Amino acid sequence: MRRILAQRRWTPLGKKWLENCRAYSVPASSKVVRDERFATLDDQDIKHFSGIVGSKGLVVDKDELEVANTDWMRKFKGSAQLLLRPQSSNQVAEILKYSSSRRIAVVPQGGNTGLVGGSVPVFDEVIVNLGAMNSIISFDEVSGILICEAGCILETLDKFLADKGFMFPLDLGAKGSCQIGGNVSTNAGGLRLIRYGSLHGNILGLEVVLSDGTILDMLSSLRKDNTGYDLKQLFIGAEGTLGVVTKVAVLTPQKLPSVNVGFLACTDYTSCQKMLLEARKHLGEVLSAFEFIDSFALDMVLKHSGHRHPLPDAKEKFYLLIETTGSNQSHDKEKLDNFVETVLTQGLVVDGTIAQDNTQISNFWHIREGIAEALGKAGAVYKYDLSIPIKDLYNLVEILRERLGGLATVVAYGHLGDGNLHLNISAPDYDEKLIAKIEPFVYEWTAAHKGSVSAEHGLGFMKAHAIHYSRSPETVELMRKMKAMLDPNGILNPYKVIA
Amino acid sequence: MKVMVAVKRVVDYAVKVRIKADKSGVETSNTKMSMNPFCEIAVEEALRIKEAGRASEVVVVSMGGEQCVETIRTGLAMGADRGLHVITQDSSSLFPLAVAKLLQALVSSEQPRLLLLGKQAIDDDCNQTGQMVAGLLGWPQATFASKVSISDDKESVCVEREVDGGIETIQLQLPAVVTADLRLNTPRYATLPNIMKAKKKSIQRVTPEELNVVIGSDLEVLEVTEPPKRKAGVMVASVDELLDKLKNEARVF
Numbered sequence: 066m067r068r069i070l071a072q073r074r075w076t077p078l079g080k081k082w083l084e085n086c087r088a089y090s091v092p093a094s095s096k097v098v099r100d101e102r103f104a105t106l107d108d109q110d111i112k113h114f115s116g117i118v119g120s121k122g123l124v125v126d127k128d129e130l131e132v133a134n135t136d137w138m139r140k141f142k143g144s145a146q147l148l149l150r151p152q153s154s155n156q157v158a159e160i161l162k163y164s165s166s167r168r169i170a171v172v173p174q175g176g177n178t179g180l181v182g183g184s185v186p187v188f189d190e191v192i193v194n195l196g197a198m199n200s201i202i203s204f205d206e207v208s209g210i211l212i213c214e215a216g217c218i219l220e221t222l223d224k225f226l227a228d229k230g231f232m233f234p235l236d237l238g239a240k241g242s243c244q245i246g247g248n249v250s251t252n253a254g255g256l257r258l259i260r261y262g263s264l265h266g267n268i269l270g271l272e273v274v275l276s277d278g279t280i281l282d283m284l285s286s287l288r289k290d291n292t293g294y295d296l297k298q299l300f301i302g303a304e305g306t307l308g309v310v311t312k313v314a315v316l317t318p319q320k321l322p323s324v325n326v327g328f329l330a331c332t333d334y335t336s337c338q339k340m341l342l343e344a345r346k347h348l349g350e351v352l353s354a355f356e357f358i359d360s361f362a363l364d365m366v367l368k369h370s371g372h373r374h375p376l377p378d379a380k381e382k383f384y385l386l387i388e389t390t391g392s393n394q395s396h397d398k399e400k401l402d403n404f405v406e407t408v409l410t411q412g413l414v415v416d417g418t419i420a421q422d423n424t425q426i427s428n429f430w431h432i433r434e435g436i437a438e439a440l441g442k443a444g445a446v447y448k449y450d451l452s453i454p455i456k457d458l459y460n461l462v463e464i465l466r467e468r469l470g471g472l473a474t475v476v477a478y479g480h481l482g483d484g485n486l487h488l489n490i491s492a493p494d495y496d497e498k499l500i501a502k503i504e505p506f507v508y509e510w511t512a513a514h515k516g517s518v519s520a521e522h523g524l525g526f527m528k529a530h531a532i533h534y535s536r537s538p539e540t541v542e543l544m545r546k547m548k549a550m551l552d553p554n555g556i557l558n559p560y561k562v563i564a
Numbered sequence: 565m566k567v568m569v570a571v572k573r574v575v576d577y578a579v580k581v582r583i584k585a586d587k588s589g590v591e592t593s594n595t596k597m598s599m600n601p602f603c604e605i606a607v608e609e610a611l612r613i614k615e616a617g618r619a620s621e622v623v624v625v626s627m628g629g630e631q632c633v634e635t636i637r638t639g640l641a642m643g644a645d646r647g648l649h650v651i652t653q654d655s656s657s658l659f660p661l662a663v664a665k666l667l668q669a670l671v672s673s674e675q676p677r678l679l680l681l682g683k684q685a686i687d688d689d690c691n692q693t694g695q696m697v698a699g700l701l702g703w704p705q706a707t708f709a710s711k712v713s714i715s716d717d718k719e720s721v722c723v724e725r726e727v728d729g730g731i732e733t734i735q736l737q738l739p740a741v742v743t744a745d746l747r748l749n750t751p752r753y754a755t756l757p758n759i760m761k762a763k764k765k766s767i768q769r770v771t772p773e774e775l776n777v778v779i780g781s782d783l784e785v786l787e788v789t790e791p792p793k794r795k796a797g798v799m800v801a802s803v804d805e806l807l808d809k810l811k812n813e814a815r816v817f
Contacts, residue, residue, distance in 0.1 A: 322594050329756070375753050394596075402763075405756060418753040421638045422598030423578035425753065 097560055099188040103170045106146055106191065110167060114149055114191075117159045122197065124148040133192050136185045137178045137239075138441065138448070140495075141526060143186025145172070150197040154272060154280055154311040160193060161309065161556075162278025170556050173305035175247025176218065178239035180437075180448055183304050183525025184247065187560045195246050198311065201225060209317040210269060210286040215246025215310045232320040234261035238434035246310040252302030254521030256433075259482035260353040260390065261318060264301055271297040272312035276552040286314040299547070304523050305558040307551045323394040324353075325401050326426045329408075329417030330381035334459040336413045337383050341455070341481060343413065344387055347404035351397050354388035355482030359462070362436050362478040365491065369439035372432050379416040385481070386433050436478055436487075445495040447473075449488040449507050452517035458486050461510055465490070468506070472499055485520040508534045529564035565718050565738075567610045567619045568676035569644070570667055571603035571626050573635040574687040587787045590687065599635045602682025604642075606744040608751040609712055610680050611643045618714040621645050623674060627658055627666055633767060640762035641754035647767035648674075652779065662779045664696035669775035671701060676739065678721065683708050683743040694743035704736040708745040714738075 104110075115123050124130065125147060134143045151157045164171050170190040177184045186192060198216040205211075209231050213222060220240040223233040235248060237255035247253075249271065252264050261267065270284040283297045300308050331337050337357055344352055358366075360382050367374055376384075391397040401419065408414050420426040440446045453461065462477040465488070469475060473492040479485050488507070492499055508518050512534040519528055519535070532541055544563055548555075575581055576596040584591050599607075610622045624639035625648040626632040636647035650666050652658060671679060679701075684691035691707075698705035706723035710731065713722045718738065725732045726745050736742075754762075772779050800806045810816045 322596065324596075328753075373750070376755065406760065409756060409760065414756065417756040419756070419759060421604075421641070421754055422601075423576045423596055424601075427578065 097187060097564075100170070100555075100559060102168060103190075103556070103559070104168050105189065106169065110163075110169065111147065113163055114147065114160065117156050117163070118149050118151050122150045122152060122156070124150065133174065133177065133194065134185055136180075136182050138180060138182075138446070141182035141185050141187075143172070143192075144189050145186040145192045146189055148192040148194055150194050152197045154198075154274060157193065157195075157198075157274045157309055157311055158278040158280050161274055161276055164191065164556050165277050165554050168554050168556065170559050172558055173246075173250070173309045175216065175244035175250075176239065176242040178243045179247065179251060179525060180450070180522045181519070181525025181527040183251070183523055183527075183558070183561055187526055190559065193309065195244060195309075195311070199244075202312070204229065205286070208286075208288070209319070210314060211317050212270075212284065212286060212312065212314045213245060214312055215244060215249070217245050219243050219245060219248060226317055227320055230320055231317045234267045234315070234318055235264065238437055245313050245315075249301055249310050249313055250303060250305050251523045252521070254480065254483065254485065256354050256356065256480070258480065259355055265298060267316050268297065268301055268313060269316050270314035271300055271310055273297075273300050273308040273310050275308045276554065276557050280311075281308065284312050284314050288316065302523070304525060304562050306548060306562045307557065309557070321390050321392050323351075323389075323391045323397045324423075324426060325389045325397055326420045326429050327385075327387045327401070327405070327417055328375040328420075328429045328432075329385045329387065329414045330376055330379040331383040331385060331414055332381055334383060337385060337459075337481060338455055339411075339413050340385055340387075340408060343404065343408055343411075344482075347407060348387070348389050348400055351389040351391040351400060352387070352482075353390035354386065356386040356433050356479070357481040358384045358386065358433060358436065358478040359459075359476065360384070361474060361476045362489075363432070365443060365474075365476055366432055366436045366439040369442045370431070370435045372428060372435065375418050375429060375432070376416050381415060385414075386429055433478070436476075436489075440476065440489050440491055443491050444493045445491070447490040447492075447500065447503055448522075449486075449490075449503075449518075450479075450520050450522040451486045451488060451507070451511050452484055452520035453486055453511060453514055454516065455481070455484045457514050458484065461486070461507070462488060464510070465503070465507065469499070469502055472496075472502070480520075483520070505531075505534075511535075524562045526561050529561050532563055565619045565678070565714075566621045566623060566674065566676040567613055567678045567680060568623045568625060568671065568674055569603070569606050569610045569639065569680045570663070570693070571607060571624055571635055571639055572600045572682070572685045572687075573597050573626060573628060573632050574600045574685055577601050577686055583788055583790055587789060589785065589788050597631065597634075599638050600682050600685045600687075602684060602686075602744050602746070604638075604682075604751040605746070605748050606680040606682050607639045607642055607644060608749045609709075609742075609744055610678075611752070612749065613678070613712070613714055614643075616714075618718060619678070623648060623676065625650070625667070625670060627663060628652055636767055637762050638754065640765045640767075641759040642752060643758055644765075646765060649767050649769050650775070651769055651771055657779060657781055659781050659783050660690045660692035660696055662777075662781065663693050664700055665777045666772060666775060666779075667693070667697045668700040669777050670770075671697075673775075677718070678714075678738060679703070679741045681741070681743045683745050694741050698741035701739075701741070703739055703741050705741040705743075706734055706736055707743040709742050710745050710747045712742055712748065 172186045172190045174184050174194045195216040198214040202212040235255045272284045273281045466475040473490045476489045479487040517535045518531045576598040582591040613619045622644040623646045624644040627650040681694045708726045709723045710726045711724035722735045
């Protein structure tokens with residue numbers, strides 16, 4: 066397949082970084098125009114920002130800006146002329162206070178691994194990257210409460226906690242790059258929501274900087290605090306449009322020693338649903354992940370990743386990755402054995418394997434977590450993250466497959482345990498004709514089945530227009546009022562979430 | 565022809581080990597234990613030999629406390645036919661010579677034509693057991709095998725060995741001892757039907773006394789300590805400073 070280079074010069078740095086990816090650009094500004102109320106940066110502004118963050122916090126280098134302006138999927142590209150790397154909450158406050166007064170639009174950015182174009186500018190918004198604020202502030206080994214700055218990388222936090230016998234209650238494929246501030250701002254769901262719940266439950270406190278530079282200290286680390294309105298919940302999932310998260314207090318669970326992973330093959334989707342029921346019944350309190358991968362997704366990841374097929378003889382349509390985590394290996398093994406025997410006897414699975422050691426466990430997870438990257442290597446990808454009632458979930462996939470025919474490959478996988486489908490359409494190129502067949506069909510179908518057009522990825526730029534498929538007009542109106550109240554000049558991540 | 569494979573239960577390869585506070589050894593309680601990776605490769609090779617029609621039975625043997633049964637079950641789940649468990653009070657007194665003597669006794673009662681082992685265990689890195697048991701049995705040995713081919717008449721085996729100088733190919737008369745190296749094969753995953761079948765396969769228990777082997781040890785572990793922590797790197801401010809440090813501290817030139 067020919068590599069298609071967009072009409073930009075690739076710098077050596079850019080080329081190396083983008084080695085295995087394909088270069089596509091969807092004109093972000095095709096339907097949206099720059100809000101001319103926003104100021105354009107001048108030398109005074111740059112001088113002022115330099116005074117706030119110092120020379121090491123000010124980035125104008127073309128190569129670094131190129132990377133920061135482009136999202137992980139290489140689908141959205143902004144034209145920020147300036148990237149700021151504040152080193153403290155005070156610096157963030159000063160940046161926002163000044164930006165508000167000058168009406169300079171800003172994009173808060175973490176690991177830039179978001180999938181809806183929410184972490185990169187649409188036009189020339191200034192990028193405020195939190196990556197330099199990466200200290201772990203404190204950890205209480207009795208309560209398991211961790212307090213850290215927003216720029217900490219998720220995997221780093223998890224490794225820190227592992228040393229102490231704890232774990233981060235969130236896990237996702239982007240863990241090596243994503244930052245906790247971004248996870249909080251997008252209310253990331255991840256692979257173990259089925260066991261540990263969402264960030265709305267695990268985050269005990271936040272420190273947020275508002276658009277006028279006010280530092281809102283809600284960083285309590287109390288398990289229970291019913292004093293007044295729980296405002297931090299507003300910022301969890303607000304995608305940086307209501308305030309910039311600068312510090313986080315999280316309740317972390319014990320890291321339990323006994324982990325088992327099964328990779329199982331099912332003939333049809335009905336079996337997958339019954340498997341979820343049986344898993345809940347037999348594995349109950351030790352179930353920690355329930356993921357599904359259809360055969361198209363498995364083929365895609367095996368082709369582009371070098372992993373081997375866990376079940377080379379199985380030619381089934383559906384595969385399940387089921388994980389248990391518990392405190393006692395022999396108890397869990399017994400539960401798992403009973404579960405496996407039951408589902409084999411009932412014919413719900415036709416084949417499968419249980420990992421015999423940690424290396425096999427990580428092999429199976431790499432397969433599941435590598436699908437997104439594999440899709441990126443395969444060409445253009447249209448990504449949809451939908452919450453659909455579990456019984457209807459796969460119908461959309463089959464309908465879409467028929468609708469698109471040979472135009473594209475429809476690939477499906479996701480957190481079946483949460484009713485969350487990751488629907489991906491893979492084509493050699495981005496194509497207006499193709500997208501016309503997909504949208505708004507996918508959104509309309511989801512709305513008709515009372516689902517959500519964004520289960521966990523958020524709205525960002527990509528779905529800013531799509532909120533009405535899943536929220537009532539009254540709800541959206543109230544959201545607009547809150548936004549106007551908290552960000553009167555509209556400088557925080559404009560053009561996103563609510564268009 | 566019968567193939568016997570010896571397997572060892574060790575701390576899982578992917579686990580970050582800790583030393584016990586009294587420095588007597590590595591912390592194994594509450595730590596994930598699995599089959600030694602080289603032993604897994606040996607089991608895989610035995611299964612392939614059977615699938616190629618060169619062997620009729622694969623027997624998996626392990627030695628130690630009760631938990632060894634899990635490791636034997638893994639071998640059975642991969643496809644081995646039978647298990648043998650030599651029960652000892654605890655696994656920590658089983659040094660290679662003791663294991664070799666026990667294997668010698670088992671070989672004389674089971675009469676396999678091929679004894680497969682991993683080249684070494686990842687906990688002690690001894691790389692001795694295969695060699696010792698071959699010596700005790702008076703059998704030819706091929707260690708660090710990267711390819712194993714049993715002859716059509718099942719009288720000899722051709723083995724490619726990974727040695728420092730390259731690959732050495734030797735032919736041995738059966739019965740023989742072969743130890744497996746990393747590139748010999750990629751072990752299969754244990755599939756559900758085999759995992760279920762494995763529960764019904766027999767694991768015979770036997771004690772060292774029944775085998776007439778006295779387990780003593782000529783080795784005493786004095787102390788186990790962590791290697792010294794890597795020193796942090798030093799940031800230099802200029803090329804001149806770098807040159808100065810290279811010359812005067814690292815004494816590179």
